[in-house]
Amino acid sequence: AHLDRIAAVDEAVHAFLHVAPDAALAAAAEIDRRRAAGEVLGPLAGVPIAVKDVLVTKDMPSTSGSKILEGWIPPYDATVVRRVREAGLIPLGKTNMDEFAMGSSTEHSAYGPTHNPWALDRIPGGSGGGSAAAVASYEAPIALGSDTGGSIRQPAHVTGTVGVKPTYGAVSRYGAIALASSLDQIGPVTRTVLDAGLLQDVIAGHDKHDSTSLRDVWPSMADAVRRADVSGLRIGIVTQLDGEGFQAGVLARFHEALALLERNGAEIVEISAPSFEYAIAAYYLILPAEASSNLAKFDSVRFGLRVNPADGGTVEQVMAATREAGFGPEVKRRIILGTYALSAGYYDAYYGSAQKVRTLVQRDFDAAFDRVDVLASPTAPTTAFKLGEKLEDPMAMYLNDIATIPANLAGIPGISLPAGLADEDGLPVGIQFLAPAREDARLYNIGGALE
Numbered sequence: 001a002h003l004d005r006i007a008a009v010d011e012a013v014h015a016f017l018h019v020a021p022d023a024a025l026a027a028a029a030e031i032d033r034r035r036a037a038g039e040v041l042g043p044l045a046g047v048p049i050a051v052k053d054v055l056v057t058k059d060m061p062s063t064s065g066s067k068i069l070e071g072w073i074p075p076y077d078a079t080v081v082r083r084v085r086e087a088g089l090i091p092l093g094k095t096n097m098d099e100f101a102m103g104s105s106t107e108h109s110a111y112g113p114t115h116n117p118w119a120l121d122r123i124p125g126g127s128g129g130g131s132a133a134a135v136a137s138y139e140a141p142i143a144l145g146s147d148t149g150g151s152i153r154q155p156a157h158v159t160g161t162v163g164v165k166p167t168y169g170a171v172s173r174y175g176a177i178a179l180a181s182s183l184d185q186i187g188p189v190t191r192t193v194l195d196a197g198l199l200q201d202v203i204a205g206h207d208k209h210d211s212t213s214l215r216d217v218w219p220s221m222a223d224a225v226r227r228a229d230v231s232g233l234r235i236g237i238v239t240q241l242d243g244e245g246f247q248a249g250v251l252a253r254f255h256e257a258l259a260l261l262e263r264n265g266a267e268i269v270e271i272s273a274p275s276f277e278y279a280i281a282a283y284y285l286i287l288p289a290e291a292s293s294n295l296a297k298f299d300s301v302r303f304g305l306r307v308n309p310a311d312g313g314t315v316e317q318v319m320a321a322t323r324e325a326g327f328g329p330e331v332k333r334r335i336i337l338g339t340y341a342l343s344a345g346y347y348d349a350y351y352g353s354a355q356k357v358r359t360l361v362q363r364d365f366d367a368a369f370d371r372v373d374v375l376a377s378p379t380a381p382t383t384a385f386k387l388g389e390k391l392e393d394p395m396a397m398y399l400n401d402i403a404t405i406p407a408n409l410a411g412i413p414g415i416s417l418p419a420g421l422a423d424e425d426g427l428p429v430g431i432q433f434l435a436p437a438r439e440d441a442r443l444y445n446i447g448g449a450l451e
């Protein structure tokens with residue numbers, strides 16, 4: 001049914017870069033066979049899943065939305081892909097994304113944009129717009145995304161889906177094509193909170209292939225959803241993310257959701273986080289610095305594309321010609337920014353200062369979580385904007401991430417939940433909750449209460 005749905009709507013939505021119908025049908029038949037043989041399978045066995053193209057897959061191309069990796073089929077599965085296959089989930093294909101996960105609209109994909117199923121002339125969010133659009137358009141019931149500065153949560157917000165960025169280190173990054181290693185985290189994109197909890201239960205857990213992977217034994221997130229009890233829960237509204245710069249219809253749905261939680265026994269307080277004002281500036285130095293280093297491996301020798309200059313050229317000229325042809329403008333912009341910020345003499349002024357701001361953001365969270373159990377804000381300032389609207393203005397695109405970036409700087413978990421439609425445009429609005437590191441279950445519990 002999902003393959004039929006993809007065939008019917010994906011020409012218009014363009015959520016997928018690659019669909020694998022034969023492998024999916026074979027995997028489904030295998031699950032049927034095991035079930036018929038009396039094997040007891042997990043709750044998600046047989047459920048199709050869409051996989052963001054940032055994750056490497058041994059039987060499907062993995063491009064991270066870039067021309068430089070066009071046609072590359074990796075020799076191994078990312079740990080999360082291996083785990084979902086072992087749990088009996090059936091990969092349907094790979095979803096579109098901004099090139100190397102840089103963007104908030106999926107317009108920076110080298111393979112053309114994804115369209116928001118709610119309004120095809122609108123962005124589906126980014127960088128994981130493909131996964132969110134696949135789920136919102138019923139092409140897949142559940143998907144995997146990656147969140148470095150909001151790429152799971154902001155697409156969830158603009159497509160009326162559920163998106164979770166787990167605690168940094170909860171889910172393995174092995175086989176996730178790195179954007180910024182200290183910020184990247186893999187997580188679920190779903191239509192219901194319970195689906196997200198079930199998926200996080202499958203993908204979380206220690207992996208010896210990822211040196212930042214936590215050794216925690218996690219409680220069941222699905223159980224946290226089913227608990228759905230917010231009585232006595234203290235929720236802090238972040239003052240800096242509740243007013244200026246936010247669309248009226250977004251704020252209206254946000255406050256309605258909070259009022260509902262209050263009626264169910266939660267206590268709402270105002271919390272100031274003064275350093276959040278500088279979080280975007282710090283992120284857009286730390287991220288390009290790490291990305292410029294991570295992307296150095298795309299050198300025309302080890303992976304993907306190779307462009308030979310007409311006259312042959314030196315090794316350096318081959319690398320330069322390949323990177324010139326293989327990377328899009330946003331990737332080049334960030335490589336230049338990142339190498340500049342890391343260069344001798346500028347390191348303290350830019351990267352060093354950004355790291356200090358990162359610590360201040362973490363301290364704001366520490367102080368907040370002394371007073372409340374979770375923090376709340378709209379997930380992003382506006383509903384889905386029009387395709388093309390911010391493409392020529394990188395600053396406007398970056399400012400979209402104001403509410404999502406602080407969680408990545410601090411390594412804490414965040415969830416975006418559907419909160420209804422904005423009055424002015426009838427488009428989806430998301431509400432975001434953030435919890436202290438390792439307290440992902442609190443977010444699922446709130447999700448259960450709001451669903």
Ligand code: GLN
Binds near residue numbers: 101104127149150
């Ligand atoms: N919009 C953010 C950026 O462009 C999000 C990135 C992400 O989470 N992958 O960096």
